[in-house]
Amino acid sequence: VDDTIGSTVNVSWSDPTNITIRLTVVSTDGRSASVYQEIEISDISEPEVSIGVTAVLERTYGDNVVLSGQVSDNWGIETIEWLVDDQLVRSNAGDDEGATVYSHSFDSSYAAGSHTVTLRATDLSGRVAEDTASITLYDSTPPVIGIFVDEISLQIGQTFRFEANVTDAESNDLLFSWDFDGSVDSDADGDPRNDADSYGDSVLWSYENSGPQSVVCHIENDAGLVSEIEILVNVMSGSESDGGYDLMTMGMFGLAAFIGLVLIVMLFWRVISNRRLAALVAQQEETEEAPTAAPSADEQKAMWGGGGGTGVSAPESSPQIFGDVSSGMSGATADISTAMGEPEGGEIDPDIAALLESAKRSESAPASGAANDLLSAFESDDTVEREDVDFSHEGRTEEGASTWSPGEDGGEVFQPVDESEPEAQDRTVRQNCSSCEKMFEVDLPEGVDAARTACPHCGSIESISLG
Incomplete structure (x- = not known):
């Protein structure tokens, strides 16, 4: 089937391909002849790319650069790319919306000077075309001055380090150029403040004459922009009455004063602490070394005399001693110190004397109850007069001697009653103190089975009893 007829034809294809073309010629007599031709269809044209910028653009740091390009191709676009200084910064597919529009901001990472922004397009056959816009980046800001001291005081001949705190991203x-005498135009350019007496961001300088001096530091960046620092220097000869100090010296004085104050506070605190500790130690030693107070006369009376409120029964009346004989009856006490084993005429212990006096008063008081009735019965008996009988063995003969023996008259044999004194009871009480838990012992007198006494170790009043 023929596609077209004629001696000349125009044919195009939308995609690359390989085809065979047949040409057939028919004569007037009906005879025909055909020829064949192999043809390869391929993309041999590059994409068309345009940013539309013909002049050099000027921008400063922080400004946005907005570029809009146009891209076309006879077959199709594969990718669209944007490059800044030949560095790929963005890539899009050919049919992405907004792929031909780009915005860029130059920050401090870029150096001032010329820069390029390129739009690159690649078609479906891999052919590449691009267009470039030139941009000049410049620094529009001078160096930034930081914190500095704008006035200092120096002595004549004192060397000082001048420093400039400046940044420029x-x-x-x-x-850095320094002019250390603002009143002298050493370079004769008509400006006494721009003389370059020294260079560098940190310089050493001293003055030989007293008086105020103006120091000016000029800082120039790569773009030729200049910032200034001005410092007033008061040069002192040492004889001024005001005795001014620079900030460094004043700071050193302040630091020394602070350290001295801290040391004084620490010393005062240490003295107070030592005094308190010494007082506590002395109090503890005084408590430990304090002797145990002996029981008072009233306490001894309560312990041994059975005074009221102690719950301990009063001891029975001790027999009164007359000379060397115990009478067994109440009466006046004579020669007590001798009976107690004390040397005659010696003084007895005051506490024991008080106890004896208390016992004497208790004996003199009338008894109550059954004991009083019994004593009254004995006291009502008539006194029997003592009769002395004289007896002598002289004149008795041997014949007249009695030969009676027990049991001869048929009566019961008299058996003597054993009147020996019973065995003495151990009246020593041993027990542990309820406060200090140390053992002590006390000898209770006859007739006293329970009492209260002071611990010889700590002085605590303890209750003791036999059994």
Whole structure:
């Protein structure tokens, strides 16, 4: 089947391909002849790319650069790319919306000077075309001055280090020049404040004459922008009455005063602490070394005399001693110290004397109850007069001697009653103190089975009893 007829034809294909073309010629007599031709269809044209910028653009740091390009191709676009200084910063597919529009901001990471922004397009056959816009980046801001001291005081001949605290993110190199005498135009350019007496961001300088001096530091960046620092220097000769000090000296004085105050506070605190500790130690030693107070006369009376409120029964009346004989009856006490084993005429212990006096008063008081009735019965008996009988063995003969023996008259044999004294009871009480838990012992007198006494170790009043 023929596609077209004629001696000349125009044919195009939308995609690359390989085809065979047949040409057939028919004569007037009906005869025909055909020829064949192999043809390869391929993309041999590059994409068309345009940013539309013909002049050089100028921008400063922080400004946005907005570029809009146009891209076309006879077959199709594969990718659209944007490059800044030949560095790929964005890539899109050919049919992405907004792929031909780009915005960029130059920060301090870029150096001042010329830069390029390129739009690159690649078609479906891999052919590439691009267009470039030139941009000049410049620094529009001078160096930034930091914190500095704008007035100092120096002595004549004192060397001082002058420093400039300056930053500039857009410039790699800064030029520092110092003019240390603002009243003298040493370079004769008509400006006494721009003389370059020294260079560098930190310089040493001293003055030989007293009086106020103006120091000016000029800082120039790569773009030629200049910032200034001005410092007033008061040069002192040492004889001024005001005795001014610079900030460094004043700071050193303040630091020394602070350290001295801290040391004084620490010393005072240590003295107070030592005094308190010494007082506590002395109090503890005084408590430990304090002797145990002996029981008072009233306490001894309560312990041994059975005074009221102690719950301990009063001891029975001790027989009164007359000379060397115990009478067994109440009466006046004579020669007590001798009976107690004390040397005659010696003084007995005051506490024991008080106890004896208390016992004497208790005996003199009338008894109550059944004991009183019994004593009254004995006291009502008539006194029997003593009769002395004289007896002598002289004149008795041997014949007249009695030969009676027990049991002869048939009566019961008299058996003597054993009147020996019973065995003495151990009246020593041993027990542990309820406060200090130390053992002590006390000898209770006859007739006293329970009492209260003071611990000889700690002085605590303890209750003791036999059994």
